[in-house]
Amino acid sequence: MTTSTAFQLEPVTTVGFVADQGGRGFHLPTDFAIRGDGRIFVASRSNMNALDIVGIQMATIDHQFFGQLGSHGQAPGQMIWPSALALDSQDNLYLADDFLQRVTVYDREGGVSATWGTKGSGDGEFDGVSGLLFDANDDLLLVDHRNHRVQKFTKDGRFVSKWGAFGSGDGELNLPWGISSDDEGFLYVADWRNDRIQKFTPDGEFVAKFGESGRGEGQLSRPSGLAVDSDGNMYIADWMNQRVQVLDRDGRFLTQLRGDAILGEWAVEYLNANADELDARSRFVPVFETDTDDPGEVSARIEPYFWDPVRVALDAQERVYVLETGRHRFQVYQRV
């Protein structure tokens, strides 16, 4: 379902599969990062019944699957609650872990090159990293969400600066989640519990804010992440509204997406190997009128819709990738 305006997006494909019993796919993913060559790293949080799936799965938009990086545990390279991913200019992959309160760095070959982090509220300490982003200088911006701030580190983990404090005023944050930037270097933070996006200069000076609480156009409910295209349009994961909203650089509503998932290659292969399910699918009504207006419950019932759309990312062609925690997949859109 796409609201029709001059600005339009069309679905391209759906990549994913619930990997709760292992194998190809993801399980309760929390973040992803797209490398320049198209390889996509997806961090699966999974659950206590499927700890083997805790890790970073690797795939492409063409449904190739390259296995998993890392595993559940506390040793270097392992993780408990993977919460954020980012790639630096040399394609080193940075992973934040909300449980272990640390950052792990994997080199391009998947080796662990560094692990650092200390829980706390002092400079260089953090409490719950929920977003990672490399800026134009290859410094690491880290959303230190339970301290309601953003911190800047060098890529080897040395503290540089910090900004933000708890509150709802301009430049203040309430449990922020994701972070992004535009081509001009401005930073955008999903100010999660304030139901808004805030825009900052590269040094953390407040520039603008977008959104307010609600379900209407331009309103947000617990935004968890966003991406910004070369025109400055913001693609916002409007998490509790279970949609992606697109606002222009001034915050004007352009369009919204509710989700248009199709059966991707991995799903089709599964169904082709399970005739009873395939047969039942032939009589299946994927989208129907629901008897609830709770967006989360609607998402639980309508398979093509986004369910907990947690992150949005753009690839080199500015195609729009939407990662869904609840459906273990990402949907890809492109401008019409």
Next chain:
Amino acid sequence: MTTVQERQDVALMAHLLRRAGFGATPDELDRFMEMGYEAAVEGLLNPASDCEMPEDLIRRYHVDQSDLRNGGAAAAHWVYRMVNTDAVLREKMCLFWHRIFATASTKLIQARMVVNQVEMFRQYGMGSFRDILARLSRDPAMLMWLDNQDNHKDSINENYGREILELFSMGVGNYTEDDIKECARAFTGWRVVNPDYMSIKMRNNTARPYGYIAWQFEYDDDDHDHEEKRFLGEVGDFNGEDVVDIICRQPATARFIARHLYHFFVADELPVPQWPHFGPRDPEAIEIMAQAYFDSGFQISAMLRAMFNSDFFKSEASRFARIKSPAEMVVGTMRLAGPIDLPSTDTYAAAGACAAMGQGLLAPPSVEGWQGGSEWINTGAYVQRVNFASRVLNDPNKPGIRAIIDRMADGAYGMALSPQRLVDACLDALGPLPVLDSTRDGLIEYAEKWGDTTLPSEEGDRRAVTLIQLIVTTQEYQMV
């Protein structure tokens, strides 16, 4: 100086809060004492506030409690609410209906559907029984649990038709086999959207390809039997709603629900399968509640009000006369320790502990639920209880324990507490909890090795925690 009457009033209020809730901290007990007993009952029946469930935080930190597919995550989600809620009777009634309308995620696979069913109990569980039964009959978890998706006008499946009469409303002996079939006919066409696919997914026990799809009720008139039916002496083209109306008018229904309420809140009855053969232990109590049912137009709250205000509920003989269910034990102990912060893995551990003690939330062993009573206790379950309680109550800086210790310190007016006074203060804070003389003597003997204790202090706090941990291992603490 506390008078005998005041002590009796406190003991009665504590009894009410154990049965209608999960026990009270000393501060909570004070607040309810200021209200008085009958006002407290009304407050429990009509809670002004509910648990401000921070769904956004829970879902963010515990992603498996967002899709609620996994049984452990779903049970943890319920534990959080039970521990943090102010509307304790509302949660207790969820447990009550969950025990009678026992529906298990183990068959349904997606625990989310049972969570939604419990939410229905939460919203309507103290309202009209007619409303509850009608909603239960449309509840997707119940429809799939009892196979009503296979109940067609040309080939009935009597499973739901049987259980709604036998287990959910009237009890064996108050209807015929023909009534069961006619009841099943009335519920033909009551199903979920996409029934074929949903049934196969449930049978195949797989979330593939994109996770489970939550069910939604759907009525298919083309698959409904519109022929005449004869049900409990009435004749007509009955649909499911009509059958529910007829059931709710039956005196047997009022007595059956009353007996269940008595069984859950007052004193253990015989196992339900024996009810057709043996009368209730207090027939007069059942009649009082049944009368309240009819006088109020089937309101469960009216039955509860009549029960909580009755002599049979208040009597000393009914106090500490039931064994705590695992949920009562686990939640009550956690509430003593204080509210849960997020993120926390405590709720998962608590849900696991409930299951290890014999009560897997959202996973009753069968459609007959848990019998409870003496079946809650065996050697393994007792060890689980002791380990859980002493693990939860292990830190003087947990807010609930801190409040208890500070309260004991206030009561000491700066004086050191003798071993005897320290033991009595701890017993008072945990109930007040009456214990056998031998139990009290044993605790005092243990405390005597410390000599007098000053609170608060690092050493005094540690002693208080140790005594509290010892008390929760006693037989008396297992009773409610």
